[in-house]
Amino acid sequence: MKKHNFSAGPCILPKEVLLKASEAVMDFNGSGLSLIEISHRSKDFVAVMENARSLALELLDLKDKGYTALFLQGGASLEFLMVAYNLLETKAGYLNTGTWSDKAIKEAKLFGEVIEVGSSKDENFKYIPKGYTVPSGLDYLHITSNNTIFGTQFKKFPKTDCPLICDMSSDIFSRTMDFSQFDLIYAGAQKNMGPAGTTLVIVKDDILGKVSRKVPSMLNYQTHIAKDSMFNTPSVFAVYTSMLTLEWLKNLGGITAIEEVNEKKARLLYSEIDLNPVFEGYANIEDRSLMNATFNITDEVLKTTFDNMLKEAGINGLNGHRSVGGYRASMYNALSLESVGVLVDVMSEMERKG
Amino acid sequence: MKKHNFSAGPCILPKEVLLKASEAVMDFNGSGLSLIEISHRSKDFVAVMENARSLALELLDLKDKGYTALFLQGGASLEFLMVAYNLLETKAGYLNTGTWSDKAIKEAKLFGEVIEVGSSKDENFKYIPKGYTVPSGLDYLHITSNNTIFGTQFKKFPKTDCPLICDMSSDIFSRTMDFSQFDLIYAGAQKNMGPAGTTLVIVKDDILGKVSRKVPSMLNYQTHIAKDSMFNTPSVFAVYTSMLTLEWLKNLGGITAIEEVNEKKARLLYSEIDLNPVFEGYANIEDRSLMNATFNITDEVLKTTFDNMLKEAGINGLNGHRSVGGYRASMYNALSLESVGVLVDVMSEMERKG
Ligand SMILES: Cc1ncc(COP(=O)(O)O)c(C=O)c1O
Ligand SMILES: Cc1ncc(COP(=O)(O)O)c(C=O)c1O
Ligand SMILES: [Mg+2]
Ligand SMILES: [Mg+2]
Ligand SMILES: [Mg+2]
Ligand SMILES: [Mg+2]
Numbered sequence: 001m002k003k004h005n006f007s008a009g010p011c012i013l014p015k016e017v018l019l020k021a022s023e024a025v026m027d028f029n030g031s032g033l034s035l036i037e038i039s040h041r042s043k044d045f046v047a048v049m050e051n052a053r054s055l056a057l058e059l060l061d062l063k064d065k066g067y068t069a070l071f072l073q074g075g076a077s078l079e080f081l082m083v084a085y086n087l088l089e090t091k092a093g094y095l096n097t098g099t100w101s102d103k104a105i106k107e108a109k110l111f112g113e114v115i116e117v118g119s120s121k122d123e124n125f126k127y128i129p130k131g132y133t134v135p136s137g138l139d140y141l142h143i144t145s146n147n148t149i150f151g152t153q154f155k156k157f158p159k160t161d162c163p164l165i166c167d168m169s170s171d172i173f174s175r176t177m178d179f180s181q182f183d184l185i186y187a188g189a190q191k192n193m194g195p196a197g198t199t200l201v202i203v204k205d206d207i208l209g210k211v212s213r214k215v216p217s218m219l220n221y222q223t224h225i226a227k228d229s230m231f232n233t234p235s236v237f238a239v240y241t242s243m244l245t246l247e248w249l250k251n252l253g254g255i256t257a258i259e260e261v262n263e264k265k266a267r268l269l270y271s272e273i274d275l276n277p278v279f280e281g282y283a284n285i286e287d288r289s290l291m292n293a294t295f296n297i298t299d300e301v302l303k304t305t306f307d308n309m310l311k312e313a314g315i316n317g318l319n320g321h322r323s324v325g326g327y328r329a330s331m332y333n334a335l336s337l338e339s340v341g342v343l344v345d346v347m348s349e350m351e352r353k354g
Numbered sequence: 355m356k357k358h359n360f361s362a363g364p365c366i367l368p369k370e371v372l373l374k375a376s377e378a379v380m381d382f383n384g385s386g387l388s389l390i391e392i393s394h395r396s397k398d399f400v401a402v403m404e405n406a407r408s409l410a411l412e413l414l415d416l417k418d419k420g421y422t423a424l425f426l427q428g429g430a431s432l433e434f435l436m437v438a439y440n441l442l443e444t445k446a447g448y449l450n451t452g453t454w455s456d457k458a459i460k461e462a463k464l465f466g467e468v469i470e471v472g473s474s475k476d477e478n479f480k481y482i483p484k485g486y487t488v489p490s491g492l493d494y495l496h497i498t499s500n501n502t503i504f505g506t507q508f509k510k511f512p513k514t515d516c517p518l519i520c521d522m523s524s525d526i527f528s529r530t531m532d533f534s535q536f537d538l539i540y541a542g543a544q545k546n547m548g549p550a551g552t553t554l555v556i557v558k559d560d561i562l563g564k565v566s567r568k569v570p571s572m573l574n575y576q577t578h579i580a581k582d583s584m585f586n587t588p589s590v591f592a593v594y595t596s597m598l599t600l601e602w603l604k605n606l607g608g609i610t611a612i613e614e615v616n617e618k619k620a621r622l623l624y625s626e627i628d629l630n631p632v633f634e635g636y637a638n639i640e641d642r643s644l645m646n647a648t649f650n651i652t653d654e655v656l657k658t659t660f661d662n663m664l665k666e667a668g669i670n671g672l673n674g675h676r677s678v679g680g681y682r683a684s685m686y687n688a689l690s691l692e693s694v695g696v697l698v699d700v701m702s703e704m705e706r707k708g
Contacts (some may be wrong), residue, residue: 003387005387007392010587016390018388022376025372026373031357032357037364038670073551074427074432074572077572078427081571106571110570175657180418180552189588194589194593195590197588202579216461217431232430232549233542233550235427236549236551237551237591316392317393
């Protein structure tokens with residue numbers, strides 16, 4: 001049975017990417033050796049790393065604008081720490097839009113004062129804070145562009161005097177915008193880019209080297225920049241597979257092209273959620289995420305029936321996160337409009353039955 | 355042409371492991387989904403993580419002895435930092451046996467006093483220091499069991515009052531010993547265990563929680579222990595492939611069985627190096643590594659001929675590291691005796707020609 005994979009991450013990747021990645025594990029570039037058994041310093045793998053880094057900048061239109069792309073290990077969670085370690089001298093601002101911002105705040109507090117410039121905690125993060133003022137004198141302001149768990153997404157970004165840092169783990173490469181408004185972007189690969197095991201960091205070089213503390217080598221962005229993202233052995237398979245996804249996206253027409261599909265998918269699902277009385281959306285309408293749609297079933301009695309129908313339709317990964325409950329449909333770049341169509345059909349069918 | 359892969363890491367893995375890993379990228383456990391597109395919290399992947407952690411302890415005979423096995427990100431290089439962050443309160447001892455110990459020392463110095471208890475720097479690390487005294491009052495003593503670059507290996511380990519920490523990146527699972535003499539063992543996966551992208555850490559729980567500094571979440575071993583090595587998204591593919599290699603080793607008969615093969619391989623190669631006048635060993639004989647054999651060609655004029663012969667024989671990864679020069683044959687667990695035979699044949703042929 002065909003599967004429709006709505007998993008929140010790790011999540012669906014393009015079929016052709018999976019195929020190429022699988023083949024490279026047996027034979028990389030016709031070398032007779034596996035991708036994962038050659039030196040990361042070999043010509044062939046250095047080319048992969050360079051290509052991946054270059055494609056990331058190109059797709060975000062950040063080439064020749066003072067940015068460096070890095071593929072690091074540790075996940076977005078290690079970036080919570082690295083951002084503060086490298087940039088927080090005295091005080092930093094954070095917008096608290098959910099679990100992930102909260103964790104970022106926790107790590108930053110080890111290094112300096114943290115000002116929660118805005119928060120939507122009062123309504124369990126179902127909206128994006130607005131109308132806040134960014135105080136002056138911050139070392140940086142940190143935001144989470146898309147809140148994977150709660151299904152909210154920034155549509156407009158704050159203007160700041162200080163560097164703007166963005167955790168884009170769950171919506172990078174999904175929509176067009178001026179990426180140069182950010183000074184540092186990071187994203188765990190395992191949503192729109194690749195398998196778990198590598199994190200993309202895009203950093204504007206001139207914001208670095210300003211804190212007075214000594215930053216350990218592995219946590220120092222400057223170490224990794226100086227070594228072209230090969231200070232130590234990178235997560236070879238995850239970087240290669242990410243490169244394949246970025247190539248796939250480029251061939252498709254880049255972010256402009258995928259954004260159109262992403263908007264169609266989201267429109268289709270959200271209108272079903274709104275029109276169908278069996279379901280109701282969780283996040284405020286104006287802040288809804290194009291990537292993760294959170295919704296509830298209005299009558300809990302119908303849950304078992306609905307869950308069985310999902311299973312029969314081959315729909316996977318629709319359970320909501322425990323901090324929200326209900327359902328969450330993650331519609332990352334590689335998910336087809338067809339899969340969303342299948343989900344919407346099941347929801348309509350549920351309405352007829354319910 | 356059949357390849358003989360002597361790469362120093364990432365390096366050769368068992369063919370059946372590569373095959374299973376490649377298949378799982380297309381379809382994991384017959385689920386119709388790829389290993390890399392399912393949630394790391396799914397039942398199937400949690401089982402992988404648990405199996406990998408359990409196999410690691412079992413193979414080292416460390417079950418029920420107060421140890422926890424973790425699969426972290428960041429490589430062995432991040433462990434240089436984490437060890438010091440978690441354990442160095444006042445002063446620690448390090449045996450300096452080469453590049454990797456040196457880097458570990460550098461990170462430790464950020465957190466306290468470092469005493470170089472012994473060093474073989476005076477002879478470019480061609481031997482393992484002996485006859486040193488471990489001072490009392492150390493927070494721990496750190497050693498590197500096998501020095502990948504220089505081809506030396508500890509045969510006997512120091513007795514200490516303090517915790518003994520070992521970087522076993524390049525010889526873990528390769529030889530029998532009493533692993534309970536160590537309080538913390540770490541190893542980047544990409545030698546004897548799996549692909550790059552995950553690091554195995556085996557830690558005795560009772561040495562933790564004793565430093566006065568606040569350890570950031572991601573760098574704190576206790577965080578990862580409390581979350582069963584799933585505090586954040588692990589490097590799924592690398593953990594799965596490591597699990598496959600550990601299963602392969604267990605089915606083979608464990609470390610006792612592989613040690614026998616490793617000894618045969620090393621004996622075969624080192625006797626050729628010694629008996630063949632065209633080559634000479636780099637490391638002191640008594641400290642020679644069973645994993646990485648470093649050697650030079652006695653007449654540089656023969657180098658081009660030898661390199662061509664290696665190529666023709668399908669031998670890969672034999673170049674020495676730049677800090678030693680010459681050649682390095684890495685003979686990790688998955689390398690067959692046959693491959694070493696092919697190399698030795700080429701070396702004999704060189705003698706006849708030279
Ligand atoms: C927005 C966001 N930030 C950070 C993380 C944490 O990422 P990782 O598990 O790679 O540390 C996630 C994980 O889902 C996320 O969605
Ligand atoms: C003994 C030893 N320690 C540490 C490292 C560094 O490992 P990583 O590249 O995973 O940080 C290596 C790499 O080859 C090594 O051989
Ligand atoms: Mg969130
Ligand atoms: Mg509705
Ligand atoms: Mg070394
Ligand atoms: Mg000789």
